[in-house]
Amino acid sequence: MDKIFIYLGLINILSFVLYIPYKSLSPVILKSILTLILYLIGICAGSLGLILAILIFDRNTAKDGLSLKVFAFASFVIELFLFLLFRKDMGSLSFDFVRFFEDRPYLLVYVLSINLISFLAFGFDKYKANRDKRRLKNGLLLGLSFIGGAIGGLIGMKVFRHKIKKAYYKMGLPLMILMQVLILVLFMNV
Template sequence: MGKFEYYLIGINVLGFILYLINMWLYNHMEKGNVDSLLTIISLLGGSAGTLLAILLFDRKSVKENMMSRVFVLCVFVIQLVLFLMYKGHHAEVLNFEIWKVFTEHKYVLIYLGIINLVTFVAFAIDKMNAIGHRSRIRIVTLLGLSFIGGSLGGLLAMYLLHHKTTKDYFTVGIPLIILMQLVVLLYVLNIG
């Protein structure tokens, strides 16, 4: 292993420990937390450790922690793709023709059309339920539909229906999910 791999191990151990400290601070103090430091550690490569701590010790998703979860998960996927690229798991010549995936694999385009329609409809149903004071669709469901490919439908629904436009886990989260999906799509296009 080289210096970079040791760095990644260290920064992820730090991300894991900092998340546990942050969780303890939220449970025992009114204003004590290390969210900003945890965000920086995740951006510096510690997203896998942070995500592992979430999966092992803090699986309950609530409104207060939703933005950090969307952020960590998207950053983790982007960092995983970058790590695979760094390790040489890509084509000799990089290709940025995204539409090539859709022309060569029509089922991808069909899937994206269906999941975006489903996501748009889910946002619309949630909006109608909010107006009628009825049972709502869970935030994690709406974000999950966006994450598995329905992000454009979610973004379109947000702004056409004026729904969830004041919630940062949607206004920042969905564009971050779109960025992550573009990175993954570019990587899939360039697998060697």
């Protein structure tokens, strides 16, 4: 167990330290290579270091680096819930989603509502984009997806053909769906 914590500490320190030159580089090939390295480190459980570096060094909401930010936050939640799930007896995990929602209809209403709101927000933003009107902020669309509306957002992307070329949506929404399923599985087994 100690080796795991040493690994986690080192990989997160590495991601934290590498984010500093990433933020200071202008968009060139070196920044692209560093971005790829940061994604790989994030996949290897270094997302906490990325989040800390983002919170300290990059508090603006510009689109620059938004894919990495979305990836870091979704990956961190996924890592956290995977860690919590692996501490349980894997043979005794329940995946009876129907029964879980039958026992908690208020949760089903929330999940359906937030996904409908997310879907409609993507549609509304596309409507505004077609008319060159003031658009919804990316933070709102991503936020709705993050708090449970990722499926609605992904369906909205496909139906309205909106934001389909943006990496922070193409990669972020599927990660958020995985994150939400893991959270649900964990709460089903508490």
